[in-house]
Amino acid sequence: AAGVIQSPRHLIKEKRETATLKCYPIPRHDTVYWYQQGPGQDPQFLISFYEKMQSDKGSIPDRFSAQQFSDYHSELNMSSLELGDSALYFCASSSLLERGKETQYFGPGTRLLVL
Amino acid sequence: SQELEQSPQSLIVQEGKNLTINCTSSKTLYGLYWYKQKYGEGLIFLMMLQKGGEEKSHEKITAKLDEKKQQSSLHITASQPSHAGIYLCGADFYGGTSYGKLTFGQGTILTVHP
Numbered sequence: 343a344a345g346v347i348q349s350p351r352h353l354i355k356e357k358r359e360t361a362t363l364k365c366y367p368i369p370r371h372d373t374v375y376w377y378q379q380g381p382g383q384d385p386q387f388l389i390s391f392y393e394k395m396q397s398d399k400g401s402i403p404d405r406f407s408a409q410q411f412s413d414y415h416s417e418l419n420m421s422s423l424e425l426g427d428s429a430l431y432f433c434a435s436s437s438l439l440e441r442g443k444e445t446q447y448f449g450p451g452t453r454l455l456v457l
Numbered sequence: 458s459q460e461l462e463q464s465p466q467s468l469i470v471q472e473g474k475n476l477t478i479n480c481t482s483s484k485t486l487y488g489l490y491w492y493k494q495k496y497g498e499g500l501i502f503l504m505m506l507q508k509g510g511e512e513k514s515h516e517k518i519t520a521k522l523d524e525k526k527q528q529s530s531l532h533i534t535a536s537q538p539s540h541a542g543i544y545l546c547g548a549d550f551y552g553g554t555s556y557g558k559l560t561f562g563q564g565t566i567l568t569v570h571p
Contacts (some may be wrong), residue, residue: 375558384545384561385500398558432500436557446490446549446557450499 344368346435346449354455355423363418363452367435373397374416376408379430379451391416423456430454460484461548463562470536471570478531478565480546488549489529490559491520493542500545503531533567541569 347366355361367374373392377385378401387400391410402408405423410416420427430453436446462481470476480489488507492500504513506522506529513520517540519532533540543566547559 373557377559384563385547385559387558387560390558400558430497434500434559446505446559447502448492448500453497 346433346447348431348433348449348452350452351450352453352455354457356457357423357425359423359456361420361423361454363420363431363433363454365416365418365433365435365449367414367416367433368447371435371437372414373436374410374414375434375436375446376402376416376418377432377434377448379432381429385432388418420454425456428454428456460550461546461560461562463546463565465565466563467566467568469568469570472537473535476533476536476567478544478546478567480529480531480548480562482527482548482550484527484548484550486522486526486529486548487551489522489526490547490549491529491531492545492547494545494564495542503544536567536569538569538571541567543567 349364353361375390376388378388379385388402389408390398394410405421408418430451432451433449434446460483464479490505491503493503494500504520509524509526511522517534522529543564545564546562
């Protein structure tokens with residue numbers, strides 16, 4: 343079965359650079375969630391999209407922005423990178439119509455290292 | 458998150474032993490998800506519970522949700538080294554500004570000695 347795809351899997355950037363993370367949800371899933379997991383921490387919700395519209399916003403810095411495109415893939419854009427942005431970034435997808443069913447699946451994550 | 462407390466933080470067991478991980482919510486749950494994570498890797502979906510009193514099993518792992526839908530437990534029977542990893546509970550709370558976003562517990566690091 344198709345899973346959530348994230349690219350790149352690993353990314354190394356310098357401080358103050360920009361980064362773009364991509365997420366391709368499971369087919370027919372209309373909702374995408376982005377999470378950030380720092381070293382030794384639990385995943386923290388950043389932002390979510392439903393049907394290409396932002397549906398919720400968590401602890402996402404103003405330096406970050408995201409969007410969901412017409413094919414439902416999503417991109418997380420990160421600017422003016424800081425050392426503290428080094429983390430695992432997960433994307434998850436689900437179907438709103440099937441909320442409560444076992445449909446929230448996570449991608450393998452993008453490991454971002456800021457030097 | 459203080460909304461979701463997971464215990465214990467770490468667990469070391471001998472192979473073949475049973476173990477239980479608990480997840481307690483300060484709010485009523487719409488759904489409770491259990492994931493397993495190898496260090497630095499993705500979250501592997503284990504089970505999702507929604508109905509009060511619900512219990513699900515997969516192989517040697519059983520998860521339960523209490524009647525009040527505020528506490529869940531994950532029980533592993535006859536643990537094996539392959540069960541080692543980080544177990545995370547994720548809560549989908551009632552209300553809020555969007556559906557389905559998860560708040561995670563702090564995770565339980567499970568080590569199984571052969």
